[in-house]
Amino acid sequence: MEGSRTTIEERDMTPPAMEPERQQYFMERARLQVKELSDRLGRPLTCCINTFGCQMNARDSEKLLGILETIGYRAVESEEADFVLYNTCTVRENANLRVYGRLGQLGAYKKKHPQMMIALCGCMMQEKEVVDKIKKSYRYVDLIFGTHNIFKLAELVSLCLDSRKKEDESRKAAEGTPVKGHKHKMVIDVWEDTDQIVEDLPVERKYPFKSGVNIMFGCNNFCSYCIVPYVRGRERSRKPEEIIKEIRRLASDGVVEVMLLGQNVNSYGKNLETPMTFAGLLREVEKVDGIRRIRFMTSHPKDLSDELIEVMAGSGKICRHLHLPLQSGSSRILKEMNRHYTKEQFLDLAARIKAAVPGISLTTDIIVGFPGETEEDFLETLDVVRRVGFDSAFTFIYSKRTGTPAAAMEDQVPEDVVKERFDRLLKEVQDISAEVCCRDEHTVQEVLVEEVNDHSPELMTGRLSNNTVVHFPGDVSLIGKLVPVYLEESRGFYYMGKQVDGAL
Ligand code: 5AD
Ligand code: SF4
Numbered sequence: 001m002e003g004s005r006t007t008i009e010e011r012d013m014t015p016p017a018m019e020p021e022r023q024q025y026f027m028e029r030a031r032l033q034v035k036e037l038s039d040r041l042g043r044p045l046t047c048c049i050n051t052f053g054c055q056m057n058a059r060d061s062e063k064l065l066g067i068l069e070t071i072g073y074r075a076v077e078s079e080e081a082d083f084v085l086y087n088t089c090t091v092r093e094n095a096n097l098r099v100y101g102r103l104g105q106l107g108a109y110k111k112k113h114p115q116m117m118i119a120l121c122g123c124m125m126q127e128k129e130v131v132d133k134i135k136k137s138y139r140y141v142d143l144i145f146g147t148h149n150i151f152k153l154a155e156l157v158s159l160c161l162d163s164r165k166k167e168d169e170s171r172k173a174a175e176g177t178p179v180k181g182h183k184h185k186m187v188i189d190v191w192e193d194t195d196q197i198v199e200d201l202p203v204e205r206k207y208p209f210k211s212g213v214n215i216m217f218g219c220n221n222f223c224s225y226c227i228v229p230y231v232r233g234r235e236r237s238r239k240p241e242e243i244i245k246e247i248r249r250l251a252s253d254g255v256v257e258v259m260l261l262g263q264n265v266n267s268y269g270k271n272l273e274t275p276m277t278f279a280g281l282l283r284e285v286e287k288v289d290g291i292r293r294i295r296f297m298t299s300h301p302k303d304l305s306d307e308l309i310e311v312m313a314g315s316g317k318i319c320r321h322l323h324l325p326l327q328s329g330s331s332r333i334l335k336e337m338n339r340h341y342t343k344e345q346f347l348d349l350a351a352r353i354k355a356a357v358p359g360i361s362l363t364t365d366i367i368v369g370f371p372g373e374t375e376e377d378f379l380e381t382l383d384v385v386r387r388v389g390f391d392s393a394f395t396f397i398y399s400k401r402t403g404t405p406a407a408a409m410e411d412q413v414p415e416d417v418v419k420e421r422f423d424r425l426l427k428e429v430q431d432i433s434a435e436v437c438c439r440d441e442h443t444v445q446e447v448l449v450e451e452v453n454d455h456s457p458e459l460m461t462g463r464l465s466n467n468t469v470v471h472f473p474g475d476v477s478l479i480g481k482l483v484p485v486y487l488e489e490s491r492g493f494y495y496m497g498k499q500v501d502g503a504l
Pocket of ligand 1: 091092225226227325327365366367396397398399400401
């Protein structure tokens with residue numbers, strides 16, 4: 001619509017009620033509002049998104065940026081931008097604290113640039129206490145929305161721009177002076193839950209050659225420590241035809257690697273009109289021409305099927321990597337965590353996967369200090385870590401989340417005990433990872449080249465199918481390509497390599 005002469009007023013018919021048509025209407029409307037403002041300021045408007053948390057949030061931020069760019073904002077790194085959006089996480093308490101810490105700084109920027117808009121979205125905003133606190137203590141925030149309505153960003157921005165314009169005009173008329181204050185009416189739109197999935201909205205990908213693809217939203221598992229089911233809502237799967245359509249489009253756009261995303265991909269498809277298993281979906285994704293690598297995240301051990309192991313074992317595209325969160329090695333604690341598997345079942349599952357997919361890299365998440373965890377329970381965790389031989393593990397100190405069953409459990413473990421266990425676990429994980437990560441040393445493996453090395457510009461950085469990082473001499477023309485690399489030397493968590501001729 002570049003060069004269109006339509007004015008905002010001419011466009012102001014009743015917006016369509018149905019999605020995605022409604023958002024397409026608001027994207028055009030917001031684009032005109034942004035253009036009007038940018039003409040007035042004599043420069044383009046800038047935006048900056050700061051993403052906290054997991055891969056789901058990272059993917060949501062790509063969608064949010066897609067919308068902002070469509071309506072005319074230009075992305076910049078600096079948070080001194082015209083529109084700053086924090087996509088927040090609340091899985092652990094320190095994620096919340098980081099956001100509050102940064103908000104003060106944003107307030108200072110806004111005092112300097114009163115036209116600035118500050119928006120907050122993501123998991124933290126689904127918590128009522130958080131929104132109340134922001135309303136009370138951070139009144140310069142302009143917009144709050146949640147996890148269920150990110151597709152509405154254009155409509156919300158349009159609303160904010162409208163109300164700000166009206167407010168500024170009426171204040172100016174009343175006082176006869178230009179507005180200097182940095183507080184405006186806060187727009188809040190947080191939904192408790194939804195069964196709606198809005199397709200076909202713009203997305204701005206971080207990498208041209210790889211992309212996340214949501215296959216499902218929400219979680220029904222209610223692990224007793226976890227806040228995710230309360231802030232991301234009930235599990236709902238996208239239709240396979242929509243997923244395949246998106247992946248075909250990505251492939252024709254140059255994407256060679258997709259990461260299928262869901263809180264628990266192994267329960268994909270259960271709520272579809274025509275149910276489909278996750279393994280069945282993988283078989284369909286494999287058929288898409290141009291896609292060379294398929295990853296997925298996250299797999300709950302309780303739902304990991306024999307069918308999935310079989311599909312992984314027989315596939316030339318599914319990566320040799322599985323992230324399989326253990327959380328604890330103690331069957332007693334696992335029961336308290338509501339995980340629905342025992343230590344023995346986890347060990348058996350890991351052994352079956354390793355036997356079926358030789359050389360596979362297993363990674364995991366572990367929580368230390370869940371309420372009631374004894375030294376014996378902790379030793380069981382160390383035992384599983386040793387016996388499975390994880391390539392790496394994200395280790396977390398248990399964080400009490402209000403509203404979860406574990407928050408009400410007695411016998412919270414003292415901080416110093418948790419810290420001491422955490423350090424022991426970290427050491428064990430690092431030692432084992434150094435032992436297993438070198439398994440491909442002195443072999444030639446395919447590397448997907450991702451970027452120029454941060455520290456040495458003559459080196460390129462990429463990843464093996466099993467997700468291990470490789471650095472090797474090369475040039476930028478290799479970015480996005482799959483190239484054979486001889487893995488000369490293992491340095492613990494990564495390899496130094498040398499590109500070799502030919503294809504694998
Ligand atoms: N405290 C600590 N870690 C947690 N996780 C989820 N909830 C909590 C909590 N309350 C961890 C789990 C999960 C990962 C994404 O975050 O290990 O797999
Ligand atoms: Fe949280 Fe458990 Fe759902 Fe993962 S599976 S998001 S840990 S409730």
